[in-house]
Amino acid sequence: MTLNPSTFETILPSRFITFTYPSPTLPQTLLRVAVLDSPLTQPSTESPQLAAMFVPTHRETDWIFSTQSGHLQLLLNFAQFSRLILIGYVPISPNLVNSFTRPECETGHAQLVNLEEKLTPLLFALAPKSCFVKGLPEVVFLRYEDDLIGSVVVEVCDGGLVGEMVVEDVELEGFEGREFRRRLRFKRMPNFVQTQVRIFPKGGRGFVGLEGVEFGLDFGVLVHSYLVPMVAGVSLIGGYLDERIQCGFRPKALCLGVGGGALLGFLSRNLGFEVIGVEADEVVLRVARQYFGLDDCDGLVRVCLGDAIEFLDEIDSKAKRLNIECLDNRNINGNDAKFDVVMVDLDSSDVNMGISAPPLEFVQKDVLLAAKRILCDQGILVINVIPPAASSFYETLIMKLKVVFEELYEVDVRNGENFVLIAAASTVGISSSGTKNVFASKLKQAISAEFIDSIKKL
Structure with a gap:
């Protein structure tokens, strides 16, 4: 396909174009060039800014760099840029490769500078016309860095709702x-x-690479940055939960959003909760069971297939008598209509918003009221929040929660992305029991006290 140079003269929100281009440094080698314009509307007085990024060596087939959705996520991390150009070598196979190993010697600084200089004419040709108003445009070169050393694909599958x-x-x-x-x-x-869980090689650590190694699952630790702060929120009602346990009751949690089931498994294995999880995609549940140990919870975890908000509404409206069929052919009865904790780990399905959580549908007042009504009197609602870029979403959510719930608390996850909000159905009190709080001790053994101590009232 022949490209018309005028195609790139203007910014067209969300336009995505890919083509191949001869490498200026390696003869008989092609580069894959992908050009994406931001979906975000730029102020009319602002000159569009251009950025380029080289795809890390051997990562060319990773969805992060080979798909429009991955490209979009990269671009939305840098809201000041109107156009992001990805440049990488054309892979031998266009499909997702089974393994990746980071090269021992990355491309040196001098080589990158040389490649940048040789590609400058191409990048100028891909720059919007308005970038030349004040002379030659500035092209900002971004570097992609993460902590990945190697990877092996275990399975690629397709979910009916979440996709591949x-x-x-x-x-x-x-x-x-x-x-x-x-x-x-x-x-x-x-x-x-x-979802991510820690794994360990069953044969010990004396091996090279990941392929052909049998791994076991480590259930004793949460490695996702926001899950520990979510669990830390339970400390607010630790006295209440301890009194319940001393009276012979098992604490109950409802988890809206299952993923691989790491949170559900941790609550049941490490803290003794009876957990009900709700997941919309049947394939995700199969993956959670097959690869992330969701079923290995001594019968304390049950999962239901369905929409989380609809499920919440049904529990609320039929609290006295429920007959919701679960995937494991067990039923939820009327005694399950109240929970000590409701945990929400749902993300938006709108990729044009970037990574955001929870979905806008969940933060409506009627949904929040339903969540409050299914809580016990001392219960809490814990929400993982990833605010969309350049929006008032977080402030609006805080305001809505304060209207519905008695008290609101926050935990800063300290990763620059997530926040955890904890909404209490009633005033958080102190246990009247004079005995040692066994549940609080168990909680502090299970997670770092750092996040427990950082909870603040809003």
Whole structure:
């Protein structure tokens, strides 16, 4: 296909074009060039800004760099740029490769500078016409860096609702040497890890690479940055939960959004919760059971297939008598209509918003009221929040929660992306029991006290 140079003279929101181009440094080698214009509306007085990024060596087939959705996520991380150009070598196979190993020697600084200079004429040709108003445009070269050392694809499958997904075992740079994890990523948002759990090689650590290695799952730790703060929120009602446990009751949690099931499994295995999870995609549930140990919870975890908000509404409207069929052929009865904790880990399905959570549908007043009504008197609603870029979403959510709930607390996840909000159905009190709080002790053994101590009232 022949491209008309005038195609790139204007910014057209969300336009995505790819083509091949001869490498200026390696003879008989083609580069894949992908050009994406931001979906965000730029102020009319602002001159469009241009950025380019080289695809890391051997990562050319990763969905992060080979799909429009991955490209879009990269661009939305840099809202000041109107156009992002990705440049990488054309892979031998266009399909997702089964394994990746980071080269021992990355492209040197001098080589990158040389490649940047040789590609400057191409980048100028891809720059919007308005970039030349004050002379030659500035092209900002971005570097993609992460802690991935290697990866092996375990399975690629397609969910009816979430679309294509990949289960992969990865090796990461850790503070204490090699660290291994099993991850779940969706093609519609490949830069976002939906679920990850720590894994360990069953045959010991005397091996090279990931292929052909049998791994076991480590259920004793949460590795997702926002899950520990979510669990820390339970400390607000630790006294209440301890009194319930001392009276012979098992605390109950409802998890809206299952993913790989790491949160559900941790609540049941490490804190003794009876957990009900709701997931909209049947294939995601199958993956969670097959690869992330969701079924290995001593019968304390039940999962239901369905829309989380509809499920919440049904529990609310039929609290006294429910007959909702679960995937494991067990039923939820009227005694399950009240929960000590409701945890929300749902992300938006609108990729044009970037990574955001929870979906806009969940933050409506009627949904929040339904969530409050299914809580016990001392219950809490815990929400993982990723505010969309350049929006008042977070402030609006806080305002709505304060209207519906008695008290509101916040935990800063400290990753620059997530926040955890904890809404209490009633005033958080102190246990009247004079005995030692066994549940609080168990919680502090299970997670770092750092996030428990950082909870603040809003």
